[in-house]
Amino acid sequence: MDMIMVVFLALVGASVGFLSGLLGIGGGIIMFPLLLYVPPLLGLASIDVKSITGLTMAQGFFSAVTALFHYQKNSLVNRQLVLTLGLSLFLSSLLGSLVSKQVADGPILMVFGTLALIAGIMMLIPRSYHQDDLTEERVSFSRTTAIAIGIALGFTIGLVGQGGAFILIPMMLYVLKIPLRVALGSTLGIGLFSSTAGMIGKVATGQVPYLLAVPLILGAIPAARFGSVVGNRTDTRYLKWLLAAIIIATAIKVWMGIM
Numbered sequence: 001m002d003m004i005m006v007v008f009l010a011l012v013g014a015s016v017g018f019l020s021g022l023l024g025i026g027g028g029i030i031m032f033p034l035l036l037y038v039p040p041l042l043g044l045a046s047i048d049v050k051s052i053t054g055l056t057m058a059q060g061f062f063s064a065v066t067a068l069f070h071y072q073k074n075s076l077v078n079r080q081l082v083l084t085l086g087l088s089l090f091l092s093s094l095l096g097s098l099v100s101k102q103v104a105d106g107p108i109l110m111v112f113g114t115l116a117l118i119a120g121i122m123m124l125i126p127r128s129y130h131q132d133d134l135t136e137e138r139v140s141f142s143r144t145t146a147i148a149i150g151i152a153l154g155f156t157i158g159l160v161g162q163g164g165a166f167i168l169i170p171m172m173l174y175v176l177k178i179p180l181r182v183a184l185g186s187t188l189g190i191g192l193f194s195s196t197a198g199m200i201g202k203v204a205t206g207q208v209p210y211l212l213a214v215p216l217i218l219g220a221i222p223a224a225r226f227g228s229v230v231g232n233r234t235d236t237r238y239l240k241w242l243l244a245a246i247i248i249a250t251a252i253k254v255w256m257g258i259m
Helices: 004-023 028-041 049-073 079-102 105-123 145-159 165-174 180-204 208-232 234-257
Strands: none
Touching: 004 028, 004 049, 004 180, 004 208, 004 234, 028 049, 028 234, 049 079, 049 105, 049 180, 049 208, 079 145, 105 165, 105 234, 145 165, 145 180, 145 208, 165 180, 165 234, 180 234
């Protein structure tokens, strides 16, 4: 593999890993367009969409594990929310990842763009910030609603090769009414369910290019740890709007590519 490609993948892994820790996202919503559009601009070989979805699953898994330890230590991971939403996501996400092998790249891109657009619109809805620093033991939510969200979103999350944080966080903030910091920390735990299920499907169907995944993961792990430290020290207003900007910008870019 070209050394330039190795350095590029390590830098992508580090930058996306930092955002994973900072915002509780697996990073696929950032990494997907980076791996799809940037290599040709640098004169590197293009990476096909199915391989990219496999890489995003692998990176999302290792980044989530790294950052999750820090959020757990600060009581920002609600275990009931993680288990309820995570388990409901698992099977439907696994099914979506297995089916994705038979789906053309175009429809996968459209599903990804649609999910990102919905998430971006939700993040623009005004909300109160006064409970965002609550720790997980003071959080309550509707389990029935959480299960419904997991089942409804799981299949599409597995199909596009994402941990799903970019759409799960808006759902937790605006539907389940979870405080932002607990939503970010719990999303990392939930992401392990969907990322593990999705990664099993991607590996089983030969959609993970291992040589490309190694530098990506090695760059992501230390950066995810650093991002989680910075995130806990940052005002939740800034975190919310940064997440909104990232989701909206990615949705626009993906839809420009589709059109």
